[in-house]
Amino acid sequence: MRPGFFIQTGLIGHEREESLRLIGKLLPSTIVLVRKDFSDRADLINLIHNIRRLYRIEKDARDPYIAVDQEGGNVVRLAFLNYNPSNAFLGNLNNPRFTEYVGSRTGYDLKELGIDWDLAPVLDLSSPYNQVILERSFSYDPLTVAEHGKAFIRGIQRYGVAATAKHFPGHGGVLGDSHLMLPKDERGLAAIMSDMFPFREAVHEGVSSIMLSHVLYSAIDDSNPATLSPSLYDILRRDLKFTGLAMTDSLNMKAVSKDFSTEEMGKRASRAGADILECVDIDRAMEMSHYLDMKDEHASAERILNLLPEKIASVEPPDEILNAFALVGNSIRKEFAVLNPETRTAILYLDDTRESIVGDSFTNSRGIIKRLKETGLKLDSFTSEDPQSSFHYYDQLIVIGRNEHLKERYRSFTDLMKGKKSVFISTGVPSDLGLFPDSVGYISTYSTKVEAITGAVFRAFGYF
Structure with a gap:
């Protein structure tokens, strides 16, 4: 299996030609897009068409999964869509049926654009001083987060779009921003296990993938952040009985890239049990692909190939409902x-x-x-x-x-x-x-x- 098969990477903004050249060399199994990669809806559709043409015709390869972070609220890569107000909005409204509608609306919109994978929902518990989570979380209460997380997953996966529960085992117990530094969760095991509850419920709901966090949980592994920790992957597989795709958060984030070399990150994450290593910096991703040492290459490849849920719905959810709830919610x-x-x-x-x-x-x-x-x-x-x-x-x-x-x-x-x-x-x-x-x-x-x-x-x- 080619090394790029276990990588998710990004493009170089509007440098379309150079991006496609590098993608053609690496051939990652999945590409994550952000706002700077396209100018509008038509440009996005054209970009996805060009990527698929590159794989199918020029490289005779299987189509890559196209992924985005379309959480809603203040994390929206496709701003031209009528997006979810925020998870905090949904949790405060506390109507799981509406949250399921939001998931369905998101799934329908992404599928229409040719996007296969949404790196959402966030299942971290909220904390008023955790600056990276805030209104990305449904609630401070694990039961509420679990209920709405399941509803969103149920809705989006109905349209054949893979959901991602993140950031396992929970990013809400720290104050630091893992984009900038490595946060350390010094709480005891019982508190961390409580934060895992929404992820446990997401597994029961059949979530397609789970993203691990760039947080060090000293009660579980005092040497490695979750993304590089064999212990955390073992808990995910053994205790939560998760059989889907496990992925890292982006390995260009300073939580890990500041203390670990590209080679170390590639070896540690792949040996620990990650099926997909996300690194949105394509140059670093290409280097990292040379150092992968997959824990179980065959099992990881199977999980990647079977990522997408069965599409069981095609009817467009009415757009007006979202605006009406946003207006009065x-x-x-x-x-x-x-x-x-x-x-x-x-x-x-x-x-x-x-x-x-x-x-x-x-x-x-x-x-x-x-x-x-x-x-x-x-x-x-x-x-x-x-x-x-x-x-x-x-x-x-x-x-x-x-x-x-x-x-x-x-x-x-x-x-x-x-x-x-x-x-x-x-x-x-x-x-x-x-x-x-x-x-x-x-x-x-x-x-x-x-x-x-x-x-x-x-x-x-x-x-x-």
């Missing part, structure tokens, strides 16, 4: 005197700084401004770049921001909100609720989607 976290729709109101969009480099979908202030203008509400829009004097004299103020407990700017605008009829609209997790004065209202959208924020603005004015 937000929740009031702090009661307030509703704003007067007849009074001119300032609306301030805070700069959308990222908490983690994994996120790539942020507040679309232009889209929201355009949508709100269409409503006829008496709103004047401002951004963080405007001087505070611009909206100082308004009697009513709406501020839109996210995860302010992780930032230092909150004092400047919370002081501004005092003495006004004010409402803060949170597009992240509501862990910053305690930062705001008692007089300030607080509405959670758990989402940067235009529909969700528009709905929250209408709630601020008491329309529903």
